[in-house]
Amino acid sequence: MTALTIRAVDLHYGAAQALRNVTIECRPGRITAVLGRNGVGKSSTLRAITGINSVSAGDIVFDAEALKKSPPYKRARMGLGYVPQGREIFPLLTVKENLETGYAGLKRADRHIPETIFTLFPVLKSMLGRRGGDLSGGQQQQLAIGRALVTRPKVLVLDEPTEGIQPSIIKDIGRALQFLRDDMGMTILLVEQYLDFCREIADDIYVMDRGEIQHSGPASDLDLPEVRRHLMV
Numbered sequence: 716m717t718a719l720t721i722r723a724v725d726l727h728y729g730a731a732q733a734l735r736n737v738t739i740e741c742r743p744g745r746i747t748a749v750l751g752r753n754g755v756g757k758s759s760t761l762r763a764i765t766g767i768n769s770v771s772a773g774d775i776v777f778d779a780e781a782l783k784k785s786p787p788y789k790r791a792r793m794g795l796g797y798v799p800q801g802r803e804i805f806p807l808l809t810v811k812e813n814l815e816t817g818y819a820g821l822k823r824a825d826r827h828i829p830e831t832i833f834t835l836f837p838v839l840k841s842m843l844g845r846r847g848g849d850l851s852g853g854q855q856q857q858l859a860i861g862r863a864l865v866t867r868p869k870v871l872v873l874d875e876p877t878e879g880i881q882p883s884i885i886k887d888i889g890r891a892l893q894f895l896r897d898d899m900g901m902t903i904l905l906v907e908q909y910l911d912f913c914r915e916i917a918d919d920i921y922v923m924d925r926g927e928i929q930h931s932g933p934a935s936d937l938d939l940p941e942v943r944r945h946l947m948v
């Protein structure tokens with residue numbers, strides 16, 4: 716099982732500072748959730764982890780190795796899977812072809828779609844030949860998670876997996892993430908605005924406000940009024 720640590724990270728967009736001294740410990744084989752309103756820096760945190768955005772201070776430590784300036788494709792090859800906000804499905808490719816885009820960093824022998832993906836999300840199997848753009852938002856989210864799983868990640872990071880999705884599919888996604896943690900030992904980090912979802916599935920919860928971590932602790936022991944105060948606009 717693999718640990719992921721975000722250590723004292725600052726991130727700037729030009730002169731504007733989006734992250735200030737952000738430290739997050741993702742324990743191996745656990746689900747960590749970062750909660751926060753729109754625009755507080757959740758996506759920036761994940762883009763710093765994946766290497767899409769460079770940090771101006773601090774580092775990301777993956778499996779005891781500091782990633783420094785390692786580019787996104789190398790991080791993916793090390794076992795970092797990413798499910799971006801808005802899903803970023805290729806609308807004109809079929810479901811199967813979307814899944815196969817996950818093959819890029821894999822050895823030839825590993826270039827197949829693990830059956831687990833269809834066990835977790837049976838709808839993908841029945842829609843393999845359909846275009847990504849024809850799927851509902853919830854089905855696209857399942858496809859985006861499936862595509863990340865094709866890369867055989869050790870650590871999976873997800874950007875607002877419940878955004879704009881109907882409750883029954885949110886439940887399916889929650890169950891899938893718990894299965895990946897409990898049965899596959901995966902380390903999972905998700906950023907969210909939806910408190911109840913995080914309380915249900917996460918082991919550790921961090922609360923972010925204005926680019927800083929304001930609060931953190933085990934999900935079983937949350938100071939709910941304090942968390943809600945940070946989530947209110």
Ligand SMILES: Nc1ncnc2c1ncn2[C@@H]1O[C@H](COP(=O)(O)OP(=O)(O)OP(=O)(O)O)[C@@H](O)[C@H]1O
Nearest residue numbers: 728731733751752753754755756757758759760800
């Ligand atoms: N590419 C960019 N250039 C300049 N500023 C940016 C850029 N991306 C984000 N920001 C700013 O950085 C801050 C943090 O944005 P970020 O997207 O990380 O927040 P978020 O918590 O993920 O919000 P959301 O839920 O809306 O995605 C915001 O003030 C945002 O306007």
